[in-house]
Amino acid sequence: MDLILLILVPVLTVAALMTAGSKAQARMIAAAGTGIQLILSVYLLIMYLIERSSGNIDQMLFTDKYVWFNTLNIYFSTGVDGISVSLILLTAIVTFTGVLASWDVDYLYKEFFISLLILSTGVFGFFISLDLFSMFLFYELAVIPMYLLIGIWGSGKKEYAAMKLTLMLMGASAVLLVGLLGIYSYSSPTGSTALTFNIIEIAKIDIPIEAQRYFFPMVFIGFGVLGALFPFHTWSPDGHSSAPTAVSMLHAGVLMKMGGYGCLRVAMYLLPEAANEMAWIFIILTSISIVYGAFGAIVQTDLKYINAYSSVSHCGLVLFAILMTNDIAMNGAVLQMISHGLMTALFFALIGMIYSRTHTRDIREMTGLMKVMPFLSVCYMIAGFASLGLPGLSGFVAEMTIFVGAFQNTDLFHRSVTILAASSIVITAVYILRVVAKILLGPPGSNLPAGMKDAVWNEKAVTIILIIAIAGMGLLPLWLSEMILNSLGPITEKLALLK
Amino acid sequence: MRHEIMLMIAAVIILIIELSTGKDNKSLMIPATVILFSLITFIGFLPIETGKLFGGSYNTSDMIILMKNSLNIGVLIVIIQSAGWLKHSFENFDNSGGYFFIIISSLIGMDFMISSGDFLMFYIGLELATIPIAALAAVEKMKRRSSEAGIKLILSAALSSGILLFGISILYGTNGSLFFSSLSSDNMNTSLQLLAFIFIFAGVAFKISLVPFHLWTADVYEGAPVNISSFLSSISKASAIFILIILLFTVFNSLISVWNTVLYYTAVITMTIGNLFAMRQQNMKRFLAFSSIAQAGFIPLGIIGGTQFGISAVIYFLLIYIFSNLGAFGVVSAISNVTGKENMDEYNGLYRTNPKLSLVMMLSLFSLAGIPPVAGFFGKFFLFTAAAVQGYYILVFIAVVNATISLYYYLLVVKAMFINKSDTPIEFIDNDNYTKAGLLICALGIIIIGFAGIIFEFIESASTGI
Numbered sequence: 023m024d025l026i027l028l029i030l031v032p033v034l035t036v037a038a039l040m041t042a043g044s045k046a047q048a049r050m051i052a053a054a055g056t057g058i059q060l061i062l063s064v065y066l067l068i069m070y071l072i073e074r075s076s077g078n079i080d081q082m083l084f085t086d087k088y089v090w091f092n093t094l095n096i097y098f099s100t101g102v103d104g105i106s107v108s109l110i111l112l113t114a115i116v117t118f119t120g121v122l123a124s125w126d127v128d129y130l131y132k133e134f135f136i137s138l139l140i141l142s143t144g145v146f147g148f149f150i151s152l153d154l155f156s157m158f159l160f161y162e163l164a165v166i167p168m169y170l171l172i173g174i175w176g177s178g179k180k181e182y183a184a185m186k187l188t189l190m191l192m193g194a195s196a197v198l199l200v201g202l203l204g205i206y207s208y209s210s211p212t213g214s215t216a217l218t219f220n221i222i223e224i225a226k227i228d229i230p231i232e233a234q235r236y237f238f239p240m241v242f243i244g245f246g247v248l249g250a251l252f253p254f255h256t257w258s259p260d261g262h263s264s265a266p267t268a269v270s271m272l273h274a275g276v277l278m279k280m281g282g283y284g285c286l287r288v289a290m291y292l293l294p295e296a297a298n299e300m301a302w303i304f305i306i307l308t309s310i311s312i313v314y315g316a317f318g319a320i321v322q323t324d325l326k327y328i329n330a331y332s333s334v335s336h337c338g339l340v341l342f343a344i345l346m347t348n349d350i351a352m353n354g355a356v357l358q359m360i361s362h363g364l365m366t367a368l369f370f371a372l373i374g375m376i377y378s379r380t381h382t383r384d385i386r387e388m389t390g391l392m393k394v395m396p397f398l399s400v401c402y403m404i405a406g407f408a409s410l411g412l413p414g415l416s417g418f419v420a421e422m423t424i425f426v427g428a429f430q431n432t433d434l435f436h437r438s439v440t441i442l443a444a445s446s447i448v449i450t451a452v453y454i455l456r457v458v459a460k461i462l463l464g465p466p467g468s469n470l471p472a473g474m475k476d477a478v479w480n481e482k483a484v485t486i487i488l489i490i491a492i493a494g495m496g497l498l499p500l501w502l503s504e505m506i507l508n509s510l511g512p513i514t515e516k517l518a519l520l521k
Numbered sequence: 522m523r524h525e526i527m528l529m530i531a532a533v534i535i536l537i538i539e540l541s542t543g544k545d546n547k548s549l550m551i552p553a554t555v556i557l558f559s560l561i562t563f564i565g566f567l568p569i570e571t572g573k574l575f576g577g578s579y580n581t582s583d584m585i586i587l588m589k590n591s592l593n594i595g596v597l598i599v600i601i602q603s604a605g606w607l608k609h610s611f612e613n614f615d616n617s618g619g620y621f622f623i624i625i626s627s628l629i630g631m632d633f634m635i636s637s638g639d640f641l642m643f644y645i646g647l648e649l650a651t652i653p654i655a656a657l658a659a660v661e662k663m664k665r666r667s668s669e670a671g672i673k674l675i676l677s678a679a680l681s682s683g684i685l686l687f688g689i690s691i692l693y694g695t696n697g698s699l700f701f702s703s704l705s706s707d708n709m710n711t712s713l714q715l716l717a718f719i720f721i722f723a724g725v726a727f728k729i730s731l732v733p734f735h736l737w738t739a740d741v742y743e744g745a746p747v748n749i750s751s752f753l754s755s756i757s758k759a760s761a762i763f764i765l766i767i768l769l770f771t772v773f774n775s776l777i778s779v780w781n782t783v784l785y786y787t788a789v790i791t792m793t794i795g796n797l798f799a800m801r802q803q804n805m806k807r808f809l810a811f812s813s814i815a816q817a818g819f820i821p822l823g824i825i826g827g828t829q830f831g832i833s834a835v836i837y838f839l840l841i842y843i844f845s846n847l848g849a850f851g852v853v854s855a856i857s858n859v860t861g862k863e864n865m866d867e868y869n870g871l872y873r874t875n876p877k878l879s880l881v882m883m884l885s886l887f888s889l890a891g892i893p894p895v896a897g898f899f900g901k902f903f904l905f906t907a908a909a910v911q912g913y914y915i916l917v918f919i920a921v922v923n924a925t926i927s928l929y930y931y932l933l934v935v936k937a938m939f940i941n942k943s944d945t946p947i948e949f950i951d952n953d954n955y956t957k958a959g960l961l962i963c964a965l966g967i968i969i970i971g972f973a974g975i976i977f978e979f980i981e982s983a984s985t986g987i
Contacts, residue, residue: 204909
């Protein structure tokens, strides 16, 4: 299966969108394009599983290389393993449901879908790239449409949020660039002077430890800012809350996972000695993210801010697990990426639907929605339960794996931060149940607009697709977890060799 | 000598057309010039032998021919864009012949400067490149700003070339020869020669607008007609950078540790000051002036360390910079020709009325900022790679921080056009074909150059021999 198709389909959809005329045409084209992308991702998953079960044990499958700049040894290398395949599927699901959730965008609808698809092109390109140059290119490509999307179609203090988000994320990628160029300059194998950007080749080389000490913080922070690493997470609450629905879904659901994936694939894999040495600093920072994000969510009164802080907390958990450097914890990290991606997409979609009916996001002004909109309210409850880790839904699978894995490290420091992070489960329960009780239960509020309808067809499609994915992952996680575990092999081997 | 001879023939043909058409049918001038210059640009790419002429005063190599071709492409775009301006301002339309003649003269000067093999040819070329443009900066006789720009340009240019000449004469005094080849074998260790280097560097840095020799830039760009500002900011700057590279690598190759340090600190201040001042500007031409100062600050990152890859990265970056800068100036020119509006506030809501102009401006600004997937990203990336591979990580760090700061002020313009709403946006501008062609060439260049890897390979193969 040619991975370049995954980039070609969104680009062709953008081209088709430019010729679209009416709003109906534009959204049909966008839905068709993202639908085809979803089918392709499922097909990729099936092909990948077939290849693996027929005994193919290469690290990366479906690899391909296109020469780009010969003198610098820059190739556009593509390839996937279990981690990438699952994240590609996540992106495809969230993009498709995002387009469905934006069915009623009216102002400059063509440009909206075009920007959204350029964003998704960047993400797909990032997940299939195997060399640092293309990864970096797609990483930056995924940030810049955010400025237009939030600035033009957002709400609240959108210009401030858009500028802050863009500058912080581009600043992080600036620091990341220095780290990547550093890795590049040390990437010649012994006995030759040819430098390379290819991740698999660099992984075979030992980069000197003194150099690693400089570049590991840069790369980790560079990717970590997108993954909501404390104290660089401040773009997230304002950014997610001011963004339109589909953009929040894509950003919190998928883009923040690019940060975690980058940390795993580049920082931990290519710089393992420094990772082992300096992990404790970042573990402290991520534990603060987890607990601080959760506490922050408790005091908010705007639904979107609650969810944004909750995303900071859950994405902090991803980075926390990656830093635990054993395979169970890292498996949990990838599972959490997928689970949280689906969950937060569902949350933001539901908040958008509620907002379009009640015209407020303040929880103090809403009660008793269960009586008025039962379908949406039940979906909201399911999303809430997934977030706090109810068994049977995906959140439980991910969080349990993370904490079991984290607890495997027997020393006092690791055990105590694990206990601290696990306490966030309780805090999550507090803010989730508080919101659910306040806005869904009880008698319908008197200040709610009259005549609110329940979900329409596109909204039902969004919620049903996401809930099936969440419940599916919660009830049958083994195939996914094994696929990821096998692909984590090379990474944990490199890290464990040094213990 | 092919470039220079073709340009001289073109200049003479323009004069003949000017003389033979009466006062009322000057409209032949613009198409004739565009066709002539496109022919020259095309012929420039055909292969030719390289070597030395006039006893070593004039030399060409593949790299020098490549540099001249890049300048040709840039001047072609400037001429096409100027056509729009000339059509709209009637008092200048009659002077079209003079306008084009002066631009071509300046380009001839730049070509001689780049091909120079000794300081005499270098100085003649430099003066021929600078002085005519000062005349054009003051061409809008009815505007006081334009005359002010012209006077500032000519006076600062005169001072800097005086200092340059002093440096050259010191070098001649210590060495006895003006030829680059004999100066390059001279081991320069006296402090007098170091002083000469500083003076010569100052003289050339004036044309590149490196800080602290940049003070003329903002006022001149603001006052001169838009197309002259675009010429100054892209072509003139690029030619000065080319000759700086040649000088540093041939004449001053023994002083490599000195000029590494000088370039390092100059890069840091230039980037920083350019960015800090650009953030506060409201006038689009001043804004683009400071942005081009900051962009020039990135160039030393490629020159530092003295590698062939670095030089290729600089030439590649300059080619992309010419397209991006001319794209941005082209949009400013298109708007200011018809409406005379040059302030950022007046650009509010431009997307609703002029979507294509806004898109070209956005593409050009993103290319200047270094955002993928447009070409500017690749240019900046290779410059940073060149410096990083030589070990200058702190410099690269400062450069990337500055690139992020520059993104902020470029986004301000994007914000004005796309996000801000206005009750009185600029009306729909129906551009004439020349303006459309000029902007289209810039946009195509910005989109394609990054993805076509062969362009960089071509540049790399041409820059051997340094």
